[in-house]
Amino acid sequence: MEKSKYSAATILFIVTLMVCLVMSETNVTTDQASLLTLKAHISLDPSGIMLKNWSSSASVCDWIGVTCSSRNQRLIALDISGEIPQKLGNLENLVELGMGDNFLTGSIPISIFNISSLQYINIAQCNLSGTLPANICSSRTQLEEVCLHLNELIGPVPTRINECSALQILSLSYINFSGSIPLGLGNLSMLRKLYIGYNKLTENQLSGNMDRLILGYQLPNLEEIYLNHNNFYGGIPNSIVNSFELTILNHSFNNFTGPIPNFLGDLRFLEANDLLELNLSSNFLSGHLPREIGKLKVATLIDLSVNKFSGSIPTTIGDLQGLFNLSLAHNTLQGFIFESIGKLLNLERLVLNHNNLSSKIPNSLETLNYLPYFDVSFNDLSGEVPSSGPFKNFPSRFFLSNKGLCGDPVYGLPPFHTIGNGRHKGRKVMLGVVFALSGTIALIIVAIALACAVISYRRKNLGKSIIEFAPGTTLPRVSYYELMQLLKGIVKAIYLDLGVLARSIEELLIMEGMWQLRCSICNTKLHSRVLM
Numbered sequence: 001m002e003k004s005k006y007s008a009a010t011i012l013f014i015v016t017l018m019v020c021l022v023m024s025e026t027n028v029t030t031d032q033a034s035l036l037t038l039k040a041h042i043s044l045d046p047s048g049i050m051l052k053n054w055s056s057s058a059s060v061c062d063w064i065g066v067t068c069s070s071r072n073q074r075l076i077a078l079d080i081s082g083e084i085p086q087k088l089g090n091l092e093n094l095v096e097l098g099m100g101d102n103f104l105t106g107s108i109p110i111s112i113f114n115i116s117s118l119q120y121i122n123i124a125q126c127n128l129s130g131t132l133p134a135n136i137c138s139s140r141t142q143l144e145e146v147c148l149h150l151n152e153l154i155g156p157v158p159t160r161i162n163e164c165s166a167l168q169i170l171s172l173s174y175i176n177f178s179g180s181i182p183l184g185l186g187n188l189s190m191l192r193k194l195y196i197g198y199n200k201l202t203e204n205q206l207s208g209n210m211d212r213l214i215l216g217y218q219l220p221n222l223e224e225i226y227l228n229h230n231n232f233y234g235g236i237p238n239s240i241v242n243s244f245e246l247t248i249l250n251h252s253f254n255n256f257t258g259p260i261p262n263f264l265g266d267l268r269f270l271e272a273n274d275l276l277e278l279n280l281s282s283n284f285l286s287g288h289l290p291r292e293i294g295k296l297k298v299a300t301l302i303d304l305s306v307n308k309f310s311g312s313i314p315t316t317i318g319d320l321q322g323l324f325n326l327s328l329a330h331n332t333l334q335g336f337i338f339e340s341i342g343k344l345l346n347l348e349r350l351v352l353n354h355n356n357l358s359s360k361i362p363n364s365l366e367t368l369n370y371l372p373y374f375d376v377s378f379n380d381l382s383g384e385v386p387s388s389g390p391f392k393n394f395p396s397r398f399f400l401s402n403k404g405l406c407g408d409p410v411y412g413l414p415p416f417h418t419i420g421n422g423r424h425k426g427r428k429v430m431l432g433v434v435f436a437l438s439g440t441i442a443l444i445i446v447a448i449a450l451a452c453a454v455i456s457y458r459r460k461n462l463g464k465s466i467i468e469f470a471p472g473t474t475l476p477r478v479s480y481y482e483l484m485q486l487l488k489g490i491v492k493a494i495y496l497d498l499g500v501l502a503r504s505i506e507e508l509l510i511m512e513g514m515w516q517l518r519c520s521i522c523n524t525k526l527h528s529r530v531l532m
Contacts, residue, residue, distance in 0.1 A: 030090060031429040032060040037087040062351050084123075087112045104128055108148075110135065122147040124171065131155035135162035145169040149195065152176065157196075162187040171195040173226065178202075194219075197228040197250070223249040229277070236261050251277040252303065259287035260304075278303040281327065284308060293320040305329040305351065312336070313357075318343045327351040329375065333398040336377070338473065339364045346370060352376040353398075361385055361405075368425070372396055384416045396398075 021261040026206070036056065050245025053064045059067035084104060097112065100122040107130030108123060119142050129152040136158045137143065144165045149171045157177055161170070162184025168191060178200040224245045228250045228505060235258040237252060260280070275296050286308040293302070294316025309331040317339025325348060342364025350368075353375040360383030361376065368374075371390040375398045383403025385391065396412035399405055406416045410446070 008409070030092075032056065032254065034087055034090045035060060035063070036065070037085050037090075040085070044512040076184045084112070084128075086108050088112060089114050091115065095116050099407045100124040100125065101126075106130070108153075110131065115136075116142070118143060119143045123151070124148060125150040128152065129154075132158055134158050136159065136160055137167075139326045142166055149173040149175065154178070154333040156180075157182055157201075159184065161185060164188070166190055169193045172199070173197040175199055189218060190221060191219055192221050192245070193224045194222065195224075195231065199225040199230055202231040202233075217232050219243060221245055227251045228252040230254055232256060238262060238287075247274055248277045249275065250277065251281040251283065256280070256283040256285060257286065258291055259291075260285060262290065274298050279303045280307070282306040284311070287332075288312075289314050293317060296320060298322050301325040303327040307331055309333060311454070313338065313352075314441070315340050317341065321346070321437060323347055325349040328355070330354045332356055337362055337381075339363075341365065341380075342367055344368065351375050352379070355379050357381060359383070365389070366391060377401055385411055385413060 035054065056343070060066060076343065083106040084099070086109045087108060092115055094115045095117055097115075097118060097120065099125065104126040106128065106502060108128055112118070112121070113133055113380070116393065121143070132148065132153055132155065135295045136146070137160055144166050146164070147169070148434040150173070150174075154176045156171065158275070159182045161167075161182055161344055167188050170188075170191065170193070173195045173480040174197070177196075180202055181477040201250065218222070220242055223245045224247060225330070226248070229252070231254065232251070233255040238244070238257055238261045240249070240261065251408070276299060278296065279301065281303045282305070283363045284307065285304070288311035289304065291314045292469065293314055294491060296302070297320065299320055302317075302320070302323065306333070306455050309328070309455065312335030313333060315338050317323075318338065320326075321344065322345055323344050327349065329351045330353070333352075335357065336359045337352065338359060339362045341347075345368065347368050348370055350365075350371060350373070354377070357379040358381065361381060363386050365371070365374070365388035366386045368390055372393070374390065374394055376399040377398055379402050381399075382467070383406070385399060385405055385407035387408055399411050399413060405411075405413050407413045409415060426451060
């Protein structure tokens with residue numbers, strides 16, 4: 001009989017059940033009996049295909065929606081909808097149960113967890129409700145993967161989860177679990193991936209030692225851990241250094257406090273570890289960002305935003321050549337944006353808004369050609385915003401609330417040097433100041449030299465007149481009045497140059513916006529006139 005697939009009009013809810021069976025004393029008759037029981041739970045079959053086709057009068061391998069192994073004629077694939085029946089537990093040689101990404105109803109049958117051969121359970125992204133059976137691991141020594149995320153389950157995480165000693169993947173995210181993490185979870189030494197994000201879990205029974213129990217010595221094979229979007233509190237422990245296989249650490253959106261643990265400085269951890277993602281955002285962590293963060297050479301994401309970190313951005317961040325996403329927003333960081341960040345050529349997101357950063361935006365960032373998102377709003381930055389590279393496409397909101405910034409009006413910023421010809425005129429004024437100052441110094445030197453020459457001349461000629469001139473010879477004399485007139489002319493010339501210098505300095509200061517210094521310059525000029 002040619003097999004056909006259910007159309008959307010025929011079956012509204014489709015579930016995929018992948019079943020891998022091993023050889024045993026049971027046969028295909030057992031599979032047929034279990035599926036006939038399942039048939040009774042089918043919720044929708046408008047055309048009656050299953051009603052007519054799923055019958056004991058035909059081989060189960062010929063049923064619509066059923067696929068059997070060509071080797072032993074045992075069930076390996078099935079399309080169904082409706083509730084999961086208790087008698088599904090009669091498939092006693094079941095190895096893999098995959099029913100994820102569907103719209104099932106009801107609760108998870110306890111009988112499923114009585115299948116001793118079961119190694120893989122995936123009932124994720126369904127519409128299942130109720131609580132998780134307490135005996136999920138009571139007799140299971142082979143269960144390696146449990147994926148139940150995105151369901152409507154409630155209640156606590158089963159306290160006997162530690163009895164699944166071979167468990168490698170546990171995914172319980174996006175459920176409505178509450179309470180605390182079971183103490184025995186730390187005994188799952190084979191665990192590689194732990195997903196318990198987006199729940200209502202706390203550590204109220206663990207006295208702040210939750211992370212110590214699920215990290216470090218007891219979980220040395222851990223590769224990924226997601227504790228995000230829960231109510232965990234306390235510090236992040238240093239025992240994480242013993243998880244040498246860790247690649248993703250996500251503790252975001254919790255209530256963790258204290259500094260970042262010094263695991264970043266542990267050479268054993270860094271030499272054996274390829275940490276790709278470090279996400280500690282939206283907590284209450286404090287202290288300075290450790291310089292050792294630059295040792296995470298293969299990191300692609302570092303998100304430490306929405307915390308209470310202070311101090312400066314470590315220059316060592318410039319060593320993270322593989323970084324795609326760096327977010328330090330909503331802290332109290334101070335200091336500069338260092339030129340070294342311009343070496344992060346793969347950077348796609350640089351988020352530094354809502355800090356106390358000062359100085360200028362380094363021009364080295366113009367080389368970050370893959371950077372579409374750069375937010376430095378609500379800081380204390382100043383100077384001209386770079387205009388080439390990725391800065392050509394940034395919106396004005398990225399630069400809001402930085403009173404000292406200037407640049408292209410497209411950013412909503414005042415232009416750089418608004419008077420005359422802008423920056424070129426500023427350079428001309430500066431050159432004028434330099435020349436005027438140089439001329440003034442030269443005139444002062446000439447005046448001093450001339451005065452010294454006059455005095456020397458008079459002394460020398462006075463001595464010669466006694467010896468060389470006859471009595472009655474009249475020597476040329478320079479009166480005190482004539483000498484003062486000469487010096488006054490020199491000082492007047494110096495004053496005129498000082499006036500030019502003062503006017504040049506005044507113009508330069510006006511161009512730089514330093515209006516408060518104008519009065520002091522005017523007072524200096526007035527004082528000079530009084531002296532003259």
